[in-house]
Amino acid sequence: MEDKRRSFLRKAAIGGGLTAFAAGFSTTAGRMLDHVLGKDQPKQRLNGNSLAPEFSVNPATGALSINPEQQVSYTMCTGCTTFCGVRVRIDKKTGKVLRVAGNPYSPMSADPPLPFQTPIRESFVSLTRYEEKGLAGRSTACGRGNAVLEQMDSPFRVLAPMKRVGPRGSSQWQPIEFDQLIKEIVEGGNLFGEGEVQGLRALRDLETPIDAQQPELGARVNQVGLMASTNEGRLAFVDRFIKQSYGSLNMVGHGSYCGGAYRSGSGAMFGDMKKMPHAKPDLENVEFCIFIGTAPGNAGNPFKRQGTLIAKARSGNKQFSYVVVDPVLTNADSLAAGDRSRWVPIKPGTDGALAMAMIRWIIEQERYDRHYLVQPNLKVAEASGEASWSNATHLVIVQPGHARDGRYLRGSDLGMVFPEEERYKDKDPFVVFDQVAKKLVVHTEARGVAELFFDGEAQVGADTLKLKSAMSLLREEALKHSLADYSAACGVPLEIIEGLAREFTSHGKRAAVNAHGGMMSGSGFYNAYAVVMLNTLIGNLNRQGGTLVSGGSFKDVGEGPRYNLENFAGEVKPSGIPIGRNVPYEKTSEFKRKKEGGKAYPAQAPWYPNAPGLASEWLTSAINGYPYPLKALILWSCNPLYGVPGLRAQIEKDLVDPKKLPLIVAVDPFINETSAFADYIVPDSLLYESWGWAGAWGGVAVKMSTARWPVVEPKAQKLPDGQAIGMETFFIALAKAMQLPGFGPTGLADNEGQPCSLERPEDWYLRGGANIAWQGKTPVPEASDEDIELSGVARIRPLLEKTLKPEEWRKVAFMLARGGRYQNYKEMFGLRLPPPADPKAHAAPAGAVLAKTSTSAGIKSLAAATVAGAAVHAVKEEAPYPSDWATHRYTKPMMLYNENVGTTKNSFTGKRFSGTPSWHEPAFADGTPVRKKYPEAEWPLQLISYKSPLQNSYSIGARRLRGIHPDNPVALHPDDAARLGLHSGDQVYLETPGGRAKATVILRHGVQRGVVAVEHGFGHRELGARAHRIGDKVQPHEPAIAAGINLNDMGLSDPTRNGRNVFVDPVAGTTVRQGLPARLVRA
């Protein structure tokens, strides 16, 4: 027993360690002395310094009494990118945020959330002991969400504009008056005594091409770029400024160095490589779930909702089990849940090998959902009971040398006539082989099932074409490697691969697989495409217990029902080539020139036509001057130098040199690793001071928008008119100085075209709120006086009344009081939504009554169009969809073969990419495998990045988080450690071809052999880790903020490329942090 016990707990403790709670009495003697020396007497006799309750409730009657000294308001957390609805408790006298928990109306924080109509008073009571409501109705904030309020009072905040006085990055600043700041940035001049710097006014050249020889690059205005991070509810405002108003094409988010590879892989299957839709498992109903490269309940998005649902599922009575496939064990696993939770270690970056092995096994064993895959179109699929459909039966031309080799066969190939501009576009249908008619038909006309595994020749017009169905192409790709080879590649034993595949295909549509940020490897795109394809093989999209797309958000921007937050007179439609080169190389002058010269490939640097905007390529492109250099860069709350693997080593020296990038302006509440190189830093609002409307990123299948509004007074310096300086005031002032369209006294217009002002943040966000309030069948209700009072909206009531129309402000107040607008949670399934507002596409003959019944899956669908005036949208009374269909369905086909990917050529090699999921060993741009360049003999280990539930890239400043989790020792399997003679606590140098860092080793069985696991969020150089001098004051610094190492400082550049660059996925252009070649040397 003793022996067993010892081995059972040989190695332990991931966080909040063993010793944490045992630390109590080791220093007792010292304490006794302290008492003698005197301490502050606790405020309360029995309750020490605990806070006074925000309200009290009579547990017998539910009567609520408010503590008049405190305010509880519902708003948004921006402590990570989930953007949960939270309740913020504020000391009214000091404005200090005391504590943060969850908003009970928000599905991001409560399960289930309160109905939207619930009065605020009742919402407070729902959180209490009264009838034990607060247990079932609890609404939570996570550990980080509880801690980030500390940032509000951080000594490291930037509260007033400042300008550098020393060289770039030298941490020497001087305060600058706001007006002077605007003047210098707009007009330029000899701003730093280093020579002339062009200001934004001069750089706004909408006419002159950047390069007359390459007109496709666009006008010089494109040489002003703006890097943002994520849409925390304000991105549309920034977009309006930089693109529509200022006129530059170049604005980019952080996706390519976050989880972009997953999104791109998913986008390939969902048929949209720019918006990259994705689906998440329905954790409330799924029976078996595989998580690959994502860790539910440990990290990921929506963090709490996934955590709550996974906890409920693994402890509940419903059938449920799950497997986490990951090179490192995290809190996503729970030993307490027994067999319901399992961890399967895998080699880094090889998820595609596992997924392709499963695909091969599923196809060979015929365990795929044939009924789902044979449906040729949405209509036939729906009629036979499928809630979504795929293009498995669509035929692809597979004829090397043919002009349309790799393209889908289209209706126009069969002789359908289209105007030239519509040929081979969306309206030109695909073609299937009809099983009954035994002939080719366009997919829209197919009435029954189509041939799934078509592989043959067919007469098409005058030609005999070799055609394969998408499913045949997927099978062919999957069969390229044996199961044993796949197993060897990914390190997952064959019997586990087969077991996973068998179990995955044993629950009908009530199984799911999910991925996310762990896909950021050198073959991330194909790994992700392969992983998500498993969902399509069992046809689980839009089905209860399967995968669901987000229910979407209520739109604040756009041409809304109350205000036009989209278009304006004089707006610019930016054009040209984005600096991240996410467009086809073949459309460039360089290509034409090189082709004429006889060698079209390689391009000077890779191009990524199947990717969204790529921050991963931005800064190196700007420094290389390819496709063109940047003249000015605006950084808004982003930190690419911390987050892009390998970037710092590539461009740190260049950034210091103003000749290479003449003007850098950062808008940020802190000095981070990137804004430290700025010429100017402008403060921004933080957390609960700030405005914004954000949707759920995924994982919430009802429609919802979370509201963020200033529940406390912003701390930044105030302008003479009382506005706090922030992102909005800065851009508004820039626009005003340059007289840009779309801002100013008549910058906006209401829905009738009447002008209104855009001069203050609330002009934008409150009117966006009015748009949200009026969406749907009926507008939201009006807030009562009590709602306004109890929720703290009373504090900003004057702003609402001043900015909005009399009929609007109480409706907006209703939403602010509740922290957003939420569709009824019970409407997640079975609701038939009105068709999209496109009268042409959905016009039914007036007076016609259509009735259709399909019994194959017990579906009854009645469509009735009532007699209606020509201008009035037909009112439809239709039966709901089946109760296990998602209300918000994705209705485009799941693509087993993506023709855009399949016909794209690698701009280095000129070779075509695979259009189906496939397994590729990670390789550099010219196709050289990473392991060939950096062989195992020299680099025996592989680095991976993972997250804890507590730290992210910008949370280290929260002292109380550091108190629980202060450091990130690098984790190594004991077998590897034994080989290297290392023990827990040893100091090592961690080396990759891209960098070197001194680290502490911790031995963990929960790490795949051959792997060094580095937790994200540490190794900061800024955010308070370094002292800056502002004016004549030296700011404080905190060495604990610098603890640990940052894996991204050791990212690779691509040795097969020229100039500055970082190693990225060849299709998605996303950065690589999983599977970096590495070695450890004892320090």
Add this chain to the structure above:
Amino acid sequence: MIQSRRNFLRALPAITVGAALAPAPAIASAAGEEEGKHRWAMVVDVQKCIGCQACTVSCIMENAVPENSFRTIVSTYEVHEGKHTGTYMLPRLCNHCANPPCIPVCPVGATFQRKDGVVVVDGDRCVGCAYCVQACPYDARFINHETGKADKCTFCAHRVDAGLLPACVETCVGGARIFGDLNNPNSKVRHLVDQNKMKVLKPEMGTQPHVFYLGLDERFQGRVEGEGTLWQPSGHGA
């Protein structure tokens, strides 16, 4: 089905439950019942804990817990057994024992049990001698280095008395912490305790804890012997 899963993902060896356990504490005889209307207690469903430390931080914020001290925390273990490795998460706090060993050792009578079972420290009386800290078998007490007094979880008595829930319960993301009145026959904790075989930490100490663990592996009932993290709460008490 279950069988096939066991085959491909080696099951955790069966854990012997029951034999080595002390019987569940005699809840009915808790001090609270005779005198008080309520007997507050907590049930921790360990399968639901995701180790996010929301409880830990909310407690710190609510109760002004000084840096590097904790009234509650989630101990998180990496457990290695044979070829299998998994994560075990165990929330810890004061057990508000029916037989609290911390009380009799107090030389000034500062620490006592309220009639509703909550063990508290009277800050006016406490001299910070830390005898109670040493007497607690659960390491649930510490000397607050800001007040110089013994400090510990109070079940957020200031909130509970106001009709609210303890901070850690309000914000438990996994829903693992369930709080209520054992004297109320309709309360959730009463139902859970009646309908499940609950475990407590260190039952052999005879302390009769009133934090009950649902689904606790018996090997975590006592002091867990493993290698700690490399980190120790820096400066705790320093």
